[in-house]
Amino acid sequence: MRFWSCLLSGLVLTTSLATIHADEKINSLTDSEKLAGWELLFDGESKDGWRNYKKESISDGWVVKDGALSRVDKGAGDIITEKQYESFELCLQYNISPAGNSGIMFHVLETEQRPWQTGPEIQVQDNINGHDPQKAGWLYQLYKPTLPGWMKKVESEAGLDTEKTLDATRPPGEWNELYIRITPGQSEVMMNGVSYYRFQKGSDEWNKLVADSKFSAYENFGKPTKGHICLQDHNDLVSYRNIKVRDLSKEVPDPVHGKLDVKVVQAFPDLTWENWEPIDEKGKVAGLRPIVITHAGDDSGRMFAATQNGSIHVFPEGPKTKQTIEFIDLTDRVAPYKAANEEGFLGLAFHPNYEKNGKFYVYYTSLADPHTSIVSQFNVSKNDPNKADPKSEKEIWRLEQPFSNHNGGTIGFGPDGYLYIGLGDGGSGNDPFDNGQSTDTVLGSLLRIDVDNAGKDQAYGIPKDNPFASQKDAKPEIFAYGFRNIWRFSFDRETGDLWVGDVGQNLWEEIDIVEKGGNYGWNRYEGTHIFGNRPLSDADNAIPPVWEYDHQIGKSITSGYVYRGSKVPELQGKFLYADFVTGKLFALDYDVAAKKLRGNYSIDSNKMPVLTYGEDQDGEVYFSVESADGKGIYKFEAKN
Ligand SMILES: [Ca+2]
Ligand SMILES: [Ca+2]
Ligand SMILES: [Ca+2]
Secondary structure, eight states: OHHHHHHHHHHHHHHHHTTTTTTOOTTOOOHHHHHTTOEESOOSSOOTTEEETTSSSOOTTEEEETTEEEEOSTTOOOEEESSOBSSEEEEEEEEEOTTOEEEEEEEEOTTSSSGGGTSOEEEEEOTTTOSOSSOTTOBTTTBOOOOOHHHHHHHHHTTOOOSSOOOOOOOTTSOEEEEEEEOSSOEEEEETTEEEEEEOTTSHHHHHHHHTSGGGGSTTTTOOSSBEEEEOOOSSOEEEEEEEEEEOSSOOOOSOSEEOSEEEEESOTTOBOTTOOSBOTTSOBOOBOEEEEEOOSSSSOOEEEEETTSEEEEETTGGGOSBOEEEEEOTTTBOOTTTSTTOSEEEEEEOTTHHHHOEEEEEEEBSSSTTEEEEEEEEEOSSOTTOEEEEEEEEEEEEEOSSSSOOOOOEEEOTTSOEEEEOBOOSSSSOTTOOTTOTTSSTTEEEEEBTTSOOSSSSSBOOTTOTTTTOTTSOTTEEEEOOSBEEEEEEOTTTOOEEEEEOOSSSEEEEEEOOTTOBOOTTTEETTEEOSSSOGGGGTTBOOOSEEEETTTOSSEEEEEEOOOSSOGGGTTOEEEEETTTOOEEEEEEETTTTEEEEEEEEOOSOOOOOEEEEOTTOOEEEEOOBSSSOOEEEEEEOO
């Protein structure tokens, strides 16, 4: 009975987990998963698709109860999928009983006495009181979790203990989400979204580990490249649910409802940049990274683009510009991104009253103070509207970052006239300091400050209705929190809705509609999926993304704008975004008021790693990629 009550307490926890899954049912697929080729291996109601190893049917020792497939009685036996899988991903949740043990095997053949004589086993057990020295998520006798080398390096520099064995499991009675990707090239295992290890079956390393293990006694162990998935009966109570599989031996479809009749074209085909040459003084090709594209809101029709190096340019004839004018050169104070890819000049925003006061704001990483983010105010020159004054810098805000990555860097004024600052969790991986859920740090948040009214101790004021404005032990600048790394946010110029792209870690990229005071889940959730093993109850209030896509589709979201221009009617009202790693372009049609997805669409492109999106004064949308010729700014046109 003890086991059952424990299992039930685990099931009760799913209620709190449902907060972020507000619109989701257990054992079902999201629109994104369905469209991208995921299939359910368990429907929550029947044992269809499963049978005992070397048997025609499945025993009564396995039952379907409360939406889970549970091993409840002796004689249950190991069960396998009817289908065999070659190259695939498997994602499932397990709930292990106290001191319990089970396992998941893959590439299992029925040629041997036991499934583990062919198929490697990923251990499932209670890590504290379990009866096996190898822990949940380890590949039995072969691989155990370890931090990637780069993470070890940055975390040991930050004084963290990187030698202790990674453990991302939740205790018995709670659901854990295990992810397994098996391909001929590279395979990987993740526990609750945390990457444990990567391996390649049949590699020298693999063969050596097999030879050194007890499995060397079995000739066919680890050899098959196709086989059944197996759930182990290790005599203990265990439950499985949300069992999802995706065949990777065929191409993974994009999670879209269709393709828009829209094409991308160079926006400035004849462009040259003042003070920039495609070849540097050493004769090397010097790529140009336009990192912000915007306008001054001053009815001048001009556009502005800033490079990650720290040089802001005016496009004096707006969309017809052929020659830029360097507005201001800040490379003397901006850390070069060549040293740290996510640092440098990252944000630019013009004051809503720029036409009258000539003030604009920038976000950059300081050259003088390593890993320090700065927001400063500058002024346009009194005599020349196309020149700004480098000596006019007035620092508004600064933040020392624990790591060089995840700096956010978008700044923008809301319809309320306040300046919003998009940040990241500080960096490294897995959010080691738990910054996402901590409101006593600004890291992991979207901030809102008043640049027009200085505070007592700082160059900005706190809007009175900021959610933590008067809460002790919380940062009053925070507008919303629970972000990993906001890579661009924007306000819909028609509705004022605040759209945020939050870059995921190992599995899910997401788009959020942000509300004041909202908790967007990281690092308890990556998208709508459980992450790590810190208490989920801390994030009971977490708001799910309006859209997420997985890492077969893309690995780093670049969030754009809701299109409100007039030249491409097909884009009207759709939110434009891209994936930086796979170079895919998308448009999301989402009804914010009704909280309802209308569709997600792809836009044809030639693998474009989009750095940023931007708008001109008319609401036409542009985006940029790094280019060797400086012509990497693009726009959309109707196909015809
Ligand atoms: Ca086991
Ligand atoms: Ca950082
Ligand atoms: Ca989130």
